[in-house]
Amino acid sequence: MSEPTQKYRDKELVDALIKKIKQLTEQIGEKARIMHVCGTHEHDLVKAGLRSLLPKEIDLIAGPGCPVCVSSAQDVDEVLWIADNHNVIIATFGDMMRVPGSKESLYQAQGRGVDIRVVYGVSDAIKLAEQTPDRDVLFFSVGFETTSCVTAAEVIRTTLPNFSIYSSHKLVPPAMELLLQRDDLEFQGFLAPGHVSTIIGAKPYDFIPEKYDFPVAVAGFEPVDILVGIYALLKQFNENTSRVDNMYKRYVRYEGNVAALKALEEAYVVSDARWRGLGVWPDTGHEIDDKYSHIDAKKKYELPELEVTDLHSGCICDEILVGKSKPHKCKLFNKACRPDHPIGACMVSHEGTCNVAATYEEIVWED
Template identity: 45%
Template sequence: MRFRDAALAKRVAEKIRKAAPSKDIVKICHVCGTHEWTITHYGIRSLLPENVEVIAGPGCPVCIVPASEIDEAIELALNGATVTCFGDLLRVPGSRLSLLDARAEGADVRVVYSVADAVKMARREPEKRFVFFAVGFETTAPSTAVEILKVPPENMSFLISHRLIPPAMKALVEMEDLNLNGFIAPGHVSTIIGMKPYEVFPRDYGMPTIIAGFEPLDVLFAIYMIIKQLIKGKPQLENEYVRAVLPEGNVRAQKLMREAFKVENGRWRGLQTIPKSVLTLRDKYKKYDSRRKYDLQVECSVDVPPGCRCHLVIVGKIKPTECPLFMKACTPRRPIGPCMVSMEGTCRIWAGTIRP
C-alpha cells in the first residue's frame, strides 16, 4: 500500500466524515512528536469534521524533561565534568541557563549521535569525567541499558532521564478537563513495548486505543478505527502498524531495560509527578549513576518561564497559537519554552507551517 496516496487519503477522510457522530465532540490524543509532524505537515486536521479533534500529548522526549534535570546537567558541566547529550537538548531551558549557555561560559558540553559515541570519548580521554545525559522514552532507553551492561569505563557516568509513555497516557485520561475519547499510540515506542501495556485503556477507561505508523494514511486509518469503535460502543486495543509492531514488542530490548533500570515515580515538565513513569539505575549499577556519584542536589527549579504556556501545550490543553509568546517573543531562532526547541516539540512543528 502507498501510505501517502492522496486519493486514498481523501477516501478515508470521507469515511471518517460519514462515520463521525454529527454533534458530539470526539477528542483523540496522540503522544508522539512524529505523529504531530505528520498531522501538521500533511494538513490532516483540515480533512476532519469540525467536531473531531486530534490533540498532541507529551510525545516530545526533550520537552518533558523537568528543569531540575537540565539544572543537574548544567551543574555537572560547570563543575568540570564533560557532559555529552543529543543536539536537541542543548537549548532546552533549565531554571536559569541552558546547556548551550553553560558551554558559552566555558563548560565542556558535547553533542553526540549515540550513547556509544559518549562511551568512546570517555575511553579516549581517561583523565576527564564524562557524563551522558540519557533522555528519551522506551525507544532510546535500551541503547543506554546496553552501554551500562557492557561495563563502561570508570570515568563514565549516566544522568538518567528516561521516561515511560503508558503512565503519561494514564495521567492524561485522568485529567477531567481533557475529556479524551481515544488514543493514537506511538509506533516507535510500541516496537519496543508491544501491545500489552496499552490494554488498560480500553479495559479500565473505555478508551479506544490504536497503535499507528507515521504516514498520513496510518494516522487517518487510526482515526477512522477509533471512531468506528466509539460508534459501536466497543472500545478495544488494535494495531494499525502491523508492518512494524509485534504484539509482544522487542523482547530482548525489554529484557535489557529490566536488567539496567527500575521504575519509580517521577516528575514530567507539564505533568508534575506521575506514578511509575521514570527509569532509574538499579543499585548494582549505582557507580555509574551521576546523581549518586556526584551527590547532585538541585534545591529548586522553574519549569515554566514567565509568560510561557508550554506546560499546557504539552498536555494538549491549548494549541501553540493560544500561547501569547508563540512566533512573537518565542520563535525557533529564539525559543523560550522547550516546545519550541526540539524538532519534536509541538510549537516547533507548528512554527514550520503557521505564521503570526
C-alpha cells in the same frame, strides 16, 4: 522514496480514507477529540496537512509525547551543576542543547566555556570517554522506551570508570493512565505512538480499555498510517466499544521487542519522574538499577537541592503538554518565543507542539 514508503503516502488512498472518516464522523454526529502521545505524530500529521483535511468535528490534540519538551528544568540544572563542580564533559543529543534550565540552557552554558558535546547517541558518548581517559564524561540521556532501550544495553555492559549516565527516561503507558485520571481533560481516544510500541508492543495498553473503557489505536507515521489509526478510533466510538486496535502491525507485535524489553527490565527500575511544568508523576520514569550504580551519574555525584524554575514567565507548556491549550493561545507564541529563540521547552525540538505549529503555520481550529 522507496516503493513501500510511497504506498503509505498514496494520494488516492489518503482521499479514500478521508472520505470514509467524513462518513463515519457524520454518523457519530458529535465532536471527537483524539489525543496522540507522540511528538513524531504531531510533526508528521501537520507536515502532511492532515488536520486541514479532516472534518472540523475531529480535534487532534497533542499530549506529552515529545521527550525533549517534557524534560524538566531540574534535570538540565543538575547536569550543569555536575559539569561546573566536577569538570565533567557533558554529551547529549542536539535537541537538548536549547532546552531551558532554570537559569540557562546547555547551549548558553557552552558559551561560558562548559564542555558540552553533541552526540548521536550513547555509543558516541562512550567513544568520547575512551578518547578522554583523564576526564569524566556524562551522557545526558532523555527519551521514552524507544531511546532508553539503546541506553539500557550500555548500562548493562559498560564498565568505563570515567563514564556515567544521567537518566531522564520516561514511560508512555503510565503517563497515559495519569492523563486518563485527570478530570480537567476531555478527550475520547488515544492514538498510541508507533515507535514506542515497536519496543513495548500493543499489550501494555490493554489496561486502558479494560480498566477505563477507553479506546486506543496504535498508529505509524505516514499519512495513511495516521488516518487508519483515526479511522479505527472512530469505528470504536461509533460502535460504542473500546479495545486496542494495532494499526501498525508491519512493525508492532503484541508482545513487543522481547530483547529490548529484557534490556529495559535489567538496566532500570520504575521510578517517579519530573515532567516539565507538571511536577512529579509517580511511576512514569526509569532510573538506573542499583546493581549498575557505578554508571549512574545521580549516584556518582552527590547532587545538592537546587532552586528550580520549570516554566518561564508567560510560558504555558504545562497546559500544552496535556492538550489543555494550543500554541496560538500563548501570548509569547511566534513573538518572543520562536523556533530560533525558544523560551519554553515545547518550542525547542522539531517535534515540540509549539515548534511544529510555528514551523508549519498550522491551522488550529478554534474550540
